[in-house]
Amino acid sequence: MLSIVVIIYILLIQQPYQTYQLETIQVTLASTVELPCSIGQNIEPTNPAKIIWIRDDRADIVSLDSVITVRDRRLSILTMDSMDREERILRITNVEEQDQGLYRCVRGDITLNEILLDILIPPRIISHSPEHMRKTIREGHNARFSCTASGRPTPVIVWHVNGLSRPAIVTTITGKNESILILRNVSRFDSGRVDCSASNTLSTVNRQFLLHVKYKPTVTVPFHLSYFRLYDSVTITCRACSLPSTTLFDFFRPKQVAPIINDVKDKFDEFINQTCRQLTITLYLGDSSLFGAYVCRARNSIGISHADFVIKELVQSTKYVKYITESRPSTSLSSSSSIVTTSLTKIKSAEDDDASKRHAEYSYKTSNTIKTEVIARKNQAYQLSTSLVLILVLFIISQC
Template sequence: MIIILIIFLSLIQFSSTDQILRANIGQDVTFSCFFENESQIDQLSFMHQTTGDILSVGLELFLDESLTTNHMKLIRLSSNRLDLKIFQVNQNDSGLYTCMFNDEKLSSYLLEIFIPPRFISFFPLEASVSYPEGSSINLSCHAYAFPSVNITWIYRNKDKQLKTIHNGEDIYISSLESTDSGSYECIASNGYHATISRSFYVTVQYPPRVKIDKFIDFNIRPIQIKCEICSIPLSRIEWFRNGINIINEQYFIIKTNAIIVDDKNCLSSILIIHDSPHEKYGRYECQAENFLGHYSDHIDYHSKIIPHPKSGNEQFALLILLNNTNEISNSSLSLYQLFNTYILLIIINLLFFL
């Protein structure tokens, strides 16, 4: 048994005399066998050494009848040449073929079937997926081809700017950031066939980022408080004054529009405060919420309290204080000026209580 195995393995060893034939799936391939004289043809045989199958002896094929004319055929071209032709080769036809005269090898062919790339698995299955910020993600593309394929990953952001980020079947991101949103494309190529690709669009979801513009001139009417909200998905926005929800009414108007901030889809909400019999002083809060959380920002609108002097002495002290304050704000501070201002404040407080 061992001797038979050794003989068999010796038959299938590739040698330098083997002719290499390469073909794509679906092409036709011909193996030619040359011999010395016509009387030898009955002792000729074609073998598929890789599978151990004897394909023919003499001019007779040993195949299933359905394959004899559709897949393989013996063609005698001359008195000393016999061809074995395989029509529309497939992956199972690859391997070593020999033409034998009794035990003598007359010719041998190593048939390599080139298989164009095709995906055998990929993840995720959907073309578009969403993940919360901070979560991990694994993208994978597995492809088969002969020769084997190389997998390259290309990332494209919202501006269609692209860069190569990985070579290999799998890509892993341990903690997603909002800037990771974009298209991830895996490209499979083997240098012989057309490349194939698979794209995944990843959307990174995050809770609202809320920011109120604090540089507001409350002397300009109507007063406008601007709030900028960025989030995925978009948030529900509400305004509050001193903790009480504000709705559109006579003195309050809320306008919300879509804007782009740092390449992100955001919202701009503007609270417009119209003149009313009573000033709408208080704390104004812009609050946004989506399923990942709710956040807010606020600004305080207060009246400017200016003391009203009761006597001439108070008027004189207040005038000195205001003059000194202006001098301090328009020049470099000194310990002497700070001491004088501190004394004047004490004098004014004493005058108010007299």
């Protein structure tokens, strides 16, 4: 039993002396951090060794007791000695990214403290494509953007198109922390901002690209069919939107190369915004040949488009507009028409008088018939009542 106790005692004596636990300290760039190291005076009082700070990843002796041994003015040792404790605090001001690593405080062959210094770094976008932050592409093609970000913790990259999360293909290259956005089959409505955002626990940074989508003109007219009278003045508007701007913009007749010039009273061309123009013309319909189909045509470097519309002649009922297609009647015809009209009027009046007489006779006969029937019914009732009285008188006499 005694031998076992002796063996355990020897093993304890040979066991390395440890009074520390691995500690991690996180700090941000440009801040100040203090790494503590202390030892009690009553522990190994006969050990004359000094307290030393060592940076393991570089194998640098940072300090010897209270003296800094490297050329770095940001480093200093805070010495605090008392009756029962010695402290050598390593202080680092204006922390830089290169300060990250493992620091050990030792005394002789004994490690007193071990600290992992973790430097938190805000996200940074270190590269991007396109470099000039602008991209121009034709409608229907694919647009490619990329962002590479650094930071600690590793930033997460998110894409937005005009403030929205548009369905797209996003590829992340982990080793470089590069994110690639591919917009397939872009349309003119994708024109605008494409934002790349990199975020970690500290902050968020952005890069904003401008996307320009080129497309051929889109031509619109307010009405595709309109009715007007001959000799009217008609105002027609046409709007064309395109990128790049429209170079050809005018009104044409179908299958005609030259724009309409004749019978145009007024013409006004204006820009509505950066991509849209509006053309307005006033056309005098002085000839029936001006009724028919028209074309508003616009062209830019991408392509050509048009919108059709039709102007039709407005014709009222023939009872009121015979003067449009026939000549004015002669005087003799007018007189004849008056005579015929007068005769017809007289005949109609005579017919009306005859009908009135027949109606009066019918009413008189009907009235007499009704009166006769009423008198007959009264007589029958009187005779019946007289008979009843006579029968009653005879019955009374017979009883007496």
